[in-house]
Amino acid sequence: MSAPNKSYDPVEVEALKPEEIDRARNEALEAVAAATDLDALREVKAAHAGDRSPLALANREIGALPPHAKAEAGKRVGQARGAVGQALKKRQEELEAERDERVLAEEAVDVTLPHDRHPAGARHPLTTLSERIEDVFVAMGYEVAEGPEVEAEWLNFDALNIPPDHPARTMQDTFFVQGPKGEASGDESGVVLRTHTSPVQIRSLLDRELPVYVICPGRVFRTDELDATHTPVFTQVELLAVDEGLTMADLKGTLDHMVQSLFGEDMKTRLRPNYFPFTEPSAEMDMVCYVCHGESVGNVDRPCRTCSSEGWIELGGCGMVNPRVLTACGVDAERYSGFAFGFGIERMLMFRHNVEDMRDMVEGDVRFTRPFGMEI
Template sequence: MSAPNKSYDPVEVEALKPEEVERMRDEAIAAIAAAGDLDALREVKTAHTGDRSPLALANREIGALPPQAKAEAGKRVGQARGAVNQALKKRQEELEAERDARVLVEEAVDVTLPYDRRPAGARHPMTTFADRIADVFVALGYQVVEGPEVEAEWFNFDALNFPPDHPAREMQDTFFVRRDGQAKDEESGVVLRTHTSPSQIRSMIDREPPVYVICPGRVYRTDELDATHTPVFTQVELLAVDEGLTMADLKGTLDHMVQALFGEGMTTRLRPNFFPFTEPSAEMDMVCYVCRGESVGNPDRPCRTCSSEGWIELGGCGMVNPRVLRACGVDTDKYSGFAFGFGIERMLMFRHNIEDMRDIVEGDVRFTLPFGMEI
């Protein structure tokens, strides 16, 4: 930039001539008007209002003018730049309005169109019910544990006090996994677990008492698929090992479970039975959640759910056999425990009056959808 020169004639400064300033102004306004979108307008803005634009360069020449000429030249250039900025602002508003109107048309949503062309999904009731059972016991301080479905025979039978000649250890009841070089399947020592009790054994081995765990999972037995049986089903078992546990603690836990799952007023009863892994053992029944026992001896009010017996069998339970505790390294002089287990499919059938277990396992979406996301 040159220094002020009082003898310099401003008329000879080409960029500051009135007609030249008007030309630069008109070119800028015409370019702004021709901008077809906001991107093009940004390029025009840089070209005609930026530091290297013609009017900006002309404004720099004002400093070289004599004092008496600066005011007029500055006013002339300032008015031109103001007109350009005003045209730029107006054109930007116009283009933004056009863009917003176009977006409203191009991205409009027709709210009258059908919304359900893609059906809503639903969780399988088995999954939801298993989670609900787990929540009941997690709230009591139990831990949810899992174990392998292909299990060593020791965990599945021996540690649970099954004698070598027990019928459950035969191929007609259990799936054996053959190893390479084995002549017979039952010689492999590996089975598809027939219950989730091996997870209880692993829990007692891995943890120091007290132990409070719940073990849900798939189990396998050589049953034919029919209305009440399936070779693959879901079981949940509970184990508690602590000082001073008795059958009273077991009964209270069972009552709490059925009330949490089936409603207030539900109770359980225990009928003597035998299981190798519990002593004493019992079959666990709950009062019929439909008739609440009022159908017993009442021919005027029969109940299909419990066959008018007033009770529904759920599964087996009892105090953990001391032999099982000792097999897991638990001091039986100090600790005792209780356990129970039942099939979740059976509980689900009771809860929702499902008559055929095949409906649960065949994967027909028409069965799952009525349950939605919660049951």
């Protein structure tokens, strides 16, 4: 085995030449100084201080040198790698400080700004008013009854004493889902979108024990054009009371209490004779104008746009339940009597809040609902 080559000169190894070491160190220092963010600095570190960097490769060549030459070469490479390491550490501290300062500036929270910049939600006023009406009657002992919106034609018309040739049963007023199948199938009743919530009253008489006191709110459907005062889908509320000895006086007192609860204690109502197939006698219920309280009647100096200076506003229809309706539901009309009334909640909302266009209620614009607030 031959002895070590003590005459081996490390400067003859290209990677260990002083000028190569200085060049690799200077390139590394320039790259470190040019790094503008931490991501760029990580790339510089991998390229100039990683395992495959020029200085790391030069450090591996030292092991092949003779013992007397390793010290000087190792010192030269070690000083270069140390300078690069110090530069990387210093630059990283600078970039981290710049990052933290930028984050503090960009993500600062101004605690003096309003805390409630998100607008509060609002319930739809039709829902709120419907629940308020329900509360009035629940406090009087009534139950809230509900039923399907797709209803049998018998419940929607026949049981309410509306004969087959009645104009309301034509396509001009009613949305028909399915026509009658005929006597052969045993199903002579068609299926419609309910035109009023009266079928719920019929279901209540069929399902409940007497006496019956129910209020029936819900959506109804008619083939009306959508305009400022009409909509094909609207919300209706109806009331039914069936008991022994009920009279028109009970109906009038109930209507007075409802109007006074919703519009004020000084409000009055009146009944005008009318005709409905399901009530006998029947009447239209008017309430005194809530704006002028009747003072505009005959007063040319103080006209009222709300009631057209008539002093009264029509609210809905009412009357004593027709004995034929009671009989159709299996109720003894000789023993029991009842009263009923119904009105549109949209129209009442227009009265209470001076809403001029019914289309605003159905378009879903939050600018309409927000002023009514989040009443629970």
